[in-house]
Amino acid sequence: MRVVLLGTAAGGGFPQWNCACALCAAARDGKLPSRTQECVAVTGNARDWWLLNVSPDIRTQLTATPALWPGPGARDTPVRGVLLTDAEPDHVTGLAALRGATGLKVYAPRPVLAALTPARAVLDRYAPWEWSDSLAEDGFVLAGGLVVTAHPMGTKPPTYLPPRPTDDRWVTAYRIEDLATGGALVYAPCVAAWSETLDELLTTADCAVLDGTFFTADEAGSAARAGSGTGTGRPSLVHLPVAGPRGSLTALARHPGVRRIYTHLNNTNPLLDAGSAARAQVNGVGVEVLMDGAEFVV
Secondary structure, eight states: OEEEEEEOBOTTTBTTTTOOSHHHHHHHTTSSOOBOBOEEEEESSSSSEEEESOOTTHHHHHHTOGGGOOOSSTTOOSEEEEEOSOOOHHHHGGGGGGTTOTTOEEEEOHHHHHHTHHHHHHHHHHSOOEEEETTOTTOEEETTTEEEEEEEEEOOOOTTSOOOOOOTBSEEEEEEEETTTOOEEEEESOOSSOOHHHHHHHHTOSEEEEEOSOSSTTHHHHHHHTTOSOTTSSOSSOOOOSSSTTSHHHHHTTOTTSEEEEEOBOTTOGGGSTTSHHHHHHHHTTEEEOOTTOEEEO
């Protein structure tokens, strides 16, 4: 299974357009590399590619990745569809850029599919797509020889929706296995709290691409106070921090045999700086922070 990290930043990208924090300023000065918003592409046969989330930067990301270029026909594309982990704008608004592509399949949990009902009506007017529940029992098989199971990870609906009853299907993780080789990827860019489910998934995985949004527990609050969160003054998602006794890095240290990669980095996260103490701490545990465009095989 080939994996490409099309984008690795949280919502707003890096530098964030309306943020003048030290990290964003360094990126604008060319001292730190810029990043597009989080999105991944996977394939089991190098012909049929699937997007894991679809960011607002998807056009730029596809254009920067030759394996995802169209052809040989004028409107042929190797992109077969999208697997959504949630209904947050930075993970779904790129669907609009894919409008008109025929035969695409979109997998998402039922609450996410319901939230996207207005958008689905618009997109299906350009070309009908297949919209499927990603939490179907026993999982599903993708073109290219990949088998997928989805696992509930969080109860946080997107901010743009009115209050509603609690549902643990608003945020999911995916386990994607190559049927030919047995290689398995766990993809969980939004994690509110570490769980037994995540531990179990990592024990059966070769690689994990995981939520690294905030480095410390107070960073989310600091980001909101500085105006780096949403327009409501609070972060758009609940994210488990990397550092601390209950942070994801401590949990990941229990899985040294798995390749572990942080993604969805907020513009306030010191992991964006390869020379930071935070990056040294993460690398010391064997966890990686890769750039946009990084490609590897699982």
